[in-house]
Amino acid sequence: MGFQAAYCFVLLLCTGGSLSKPTLRKERVVHPDPPLSDQLHEDNQSFQYDHEAFLGKEEATTFDQLTPEESKEKLGKIVDRIDDNKDGYVTTEELKNWIKRVQKRYIYENVAKVWRDYDVNKDNKISWEEYKQATYGYYLENPEEFQDATDQHSFKKMLPRDERRFKTADLDGDSAATREEFTAFLHPEEFEHMKDIVVLETLEDIDKNEDGFVDQDEYIADMFSHEEGGPEPDWVITEREQFSDFRDINKDGKLDKEEIRHWILPQDYDHAQAEARHLVYESDVDKDQKLTKDEILENWNMFVGSQATNYGEDLTKNHDEL
DSSP, rough: HHHHHHHHHHHHHHHOOOSSSSOOOOOOOOOOOOOOOSSOTTTTTOOHHHHHHHHHHHHHHHTTSOOOHHHHHHHHHHHHHHHHTTTSSSHHEEEEHHHHHTTTTHHHHHHHHHHHOOOOOOOOOOHHHHHHHHHHHHHOHHHHGOOHHHHHHHHHHHHHHHHHHHHHHOOOOSSSSHHHHHHHHHOGOOGGHHHHHHHHHHHHOOOOTOOSSEEEEHHHHHHHHOOOOOOHHHHHHHHHHHIIIOTTTTTTSSEEHHHHHHHOOOOOOOOOHHHHHHHHHOOOOEEEEEEHHHHHHHHHHHHHTTTTTOOOOOOOOOOOOO
């Protein structure tokens, strides 16, 4: 079957599908963003929390080994990247987006690792045809090797589903994904404009009677394979109560798309937004609610560390420049 079919199997599992009934509890909830740092947010004692939020933990440690001059020079280059519209100002929104991107760096690194497997013509975009051929090409060219009904159903289901998701991620509609668009395709739960697709795919996975809703039995069956005549574990009984008391908001005995959204995409405190507002407030000398590069560099030690602010942590690992 090779890489293509194996990857499709992995993709199937990652996107919520299943080739067999689950025997263990399945977690559908997309967990809210974790705290930006393990450090306490105590600016009167240390800016370490701010450093890790702004740079990421590993990169913050790298800055701690630089001279103040080197730190400020690198910070200036970062500021240019944060200023998305190149108007010479960093807004709270731009700063929030930067912090979120830093905290999700592992996702972009994962996309970078698989990029060349799909970008066959090396034009720095991945077309839908390139992706389809790389992922489903073997199946499309050798359907006779997929005689198992479950395998056939899985491939036939996933191909149009992937195409629909690809088109949603392809914001400019040119049938070719940039790196950002391809990241949204592979990790839709991380992008606001992809949330409807996450909800729809979850509904399609669980809604076995295809009535457009998730009833309690479907909700439980997605988590637990009940042996005939055997007792339900306590956690299943608790989940039934959760369904009735909290998931089914309008108490009609089933979950619609909006209730599914509340379940799998819970609203939570936006750590990145709070930190962006904090950094702007602390650095905004003229109080116009946005930052110039000079304002950021003037307050550079809140954004990044250096040898001058390092508390003696020994570093042996080298890191690439941001």
